[in-house]
Amino acid sequence: MPSTPLDSYSPSSAWSIFLVFLRLGLTSFGGPVAHLGYFRDEFVGRRRWLDEARYADLVALCQFLPGPASSQVGIAVGLLRGGYAGSLAAWAGFTLPSALALTLFALGIANWGDAVPPGLLHGLKIVAVAVVAQAVWGMARNLCTDGARTTIAVLTACLVLLLPNAWAQLGAIALAGLIGRLLFRAATKPPVSTIPPPAHRTVAALSLLLFFALLLVLPVLASASAIQWLALLDTFYRAGALVFGGGHVVLPLLQAEVVPNGWVTNDTFLAGYGAAQAVPGPLFTFSAFLGGSMNNGSGSVLSAAVCLVAVFIPSFLLVFGVMPFWDRLRANRDVQAALAGVNAAVVGLLLAALYDPVWTSAIFSATDFALALVALAALVVWKLPPWLVVLAGGIAGWALTALL
Incomplete structure (x- = not known):
């Protein structure tokens, strides 16, 4: 044919x-x-x-x-x-199903949390341990391929555990980029891009300018104002703009912002993160769950939409801005070397998050640890789909609470 x-x-x-x-x-x-x-x-x-x-x-x-x-x-x-x-249109079609499901889950917990079976949310938190452990292992195998990269990852994890705030995480990423530029300068020139430029370079340059302008201006506006919407825009925009390595890495950045500020409790945060594994589509729709879970009565469909849009705005600006210049960027050895260091630091960030808050908030007994091991085996060894593992973990948490 x-x-x-x-x-x-x-x-x-x-x-x-x-x-x-x-x-x-x-x-x-x-x-x-x-x-x-x-x-x-x-x-x-x-x-x-x-x-x-x-x-x-x-x-x-x-x-x-x-x-x-x-x-x-x-x-x-x-x-x-x-x-x-x-x-x-592509973003809306791919994103809305999981965003709507997680928003409804958040509003359900907020309004009918007492109706949730005891142990169900704890089971979701235990599954989150297995999911993050799987992500750490997979990313480490791909991104920490030698002793230098592994050292960067370990030192990054130590730094952010000793200094548990968002600025330490961002500083660790920046420092790793500088170290990577010195240690991992590429020996060969990458091939020329095959992507046809989809937009005029003027539009691309304006998109990049807006990306950096929002990154600098939103924190100033948020700190100078008591308006929570500005604080939400700032927090979720920075998370979307500074997360390297995929959706799982958004966990430590968002946890360092929304939990200490009292917007979302740590238990709710981890339960939502576990539930996010059970829905299709991008993991960044976890932001919609957080927006719908806001304390002090501010959690709503509107706040979920604000957080969802804010975390994805950087993606649009970067894609629009970088595609016409991609051939130059990928041929730049310094950029590639710095990215290698940043990727190693990302593994360290996720490793630190695996311990705190994921492990410390979910594993309280030998039974919890056993359930986490079974969930990890289900994901890594038995290759079961994540949504099935999440469902089974929630049921197991409820059953164990009822029996013990």
Whole structure:
């Protein structure tokens, strides 16, 4: 049978792009690596919107950028396929199903928390231990490939455990980038990009300017005002702008902001993080759960939407801003070396989060530890889908509470 011709430059309407990504948003379980596999099957294999080389280059670009790589690949595909409206349609279709599910879960806990079976939320927190442990192990194998990178990861974990605040985390990332530039300067020049520029470079430059302007201005406005909406915008924008390594790494950055400020209790935070593993789509929709869980009566659909949009704004600005310049960036050895150091530090951040708050807030007994081990084996050894492990963990937590 003759192959279908490549259709990457034939435009699609925003509505048709939305429907394609909506199906993916309803069915893409398994985290960012699995999402990239689903995208490849859909856009390279089935629809032939991209060839292998262009798709691989999009993945490389989005792994280079801070933020959720799978969502950014979706935004980039939508941008290439349908312009700026197409990028928004792709994001909405892929993101809304899990965002709505987690918002409803948050509002349910806030309004009917007493009706939740005892032990169910604790079971979700125990599953979160297994999920983060799996993420640490997988990222360490890929990103800490020698003694120097492993040392950066370990020292980063020690630093953020001794100085548990957001500034220490950001400082560790910046320092690791400087060390990486000195130690890991690439010996070979990467290949030239195969991504056709989707936008004029003036628009790209303005997007990058706005990205950095918001990063600098929002903290000033938030500190000078008592308006909580500004504080939410600042917190979630910074999380989306500064998270390297995928969705799991947003955990320590957000926990350091929302829990000490009293916006969300630590138990609710971890229960929501566990529940986020049971829904399809990007893990960054955990921000919608946090917005819907805000204390002092401020948690609502509106606050969930604010947090969700704020955490994804950097992804749009970076994709719009960097795609036309990607060929130069990936050929820059200093940039690649600094990124290697940052990636090692990201492993350290997640390792520290595995201990505090994930472990310290969930494992209180030998029974808890045993359940966490079973959940980890289910994910790593038995390869069960995360949503099934989460469901089983919640039921097991409820059953153990009832029996013991």
